Amino acid sequence: VYVNRENLGFEDIEDVDPTQVFELTAEDLRESSEPLPTKYVKFQRVKNVTFFVEDNNGGEVSALGSLKLLG
Numbered sequence: 001v002y003v004n005r006e007n008l009g010f011e012d013i014e015d016v017d018p019t020q021v022f023e024l025t026a027e028d029l030r031e032s033s034e035p036l037p038t039k040y041v042k043f044q045r046v047k048n049v050t051f052f053v054e055d056n057n058g059g060e061v062s063a064l065g066s067l068k069l070l071g
């Protein structure tokens with residue numbers, strides 16, 4: 001997850017440190033799973049958020065069925 005990085009493209013990802021990294025398990029992807037906590041101090045005054053999916057368990061396409069941001 002990258003916060004407040006405008007015009008961030010695939011070619012820029014390796015040159016910029018992420019705000020926070022999440023390692024998701026199959027349990028995390030269930031509809032009934034608990035929300036993942038963020039580092040509070042790094043998510044203050046957020047104007048935009050960029051999500052980068054680095055690995056998709058070997059799949060060529062990544063698709064999100066739902067994404068909920070609480071805050």
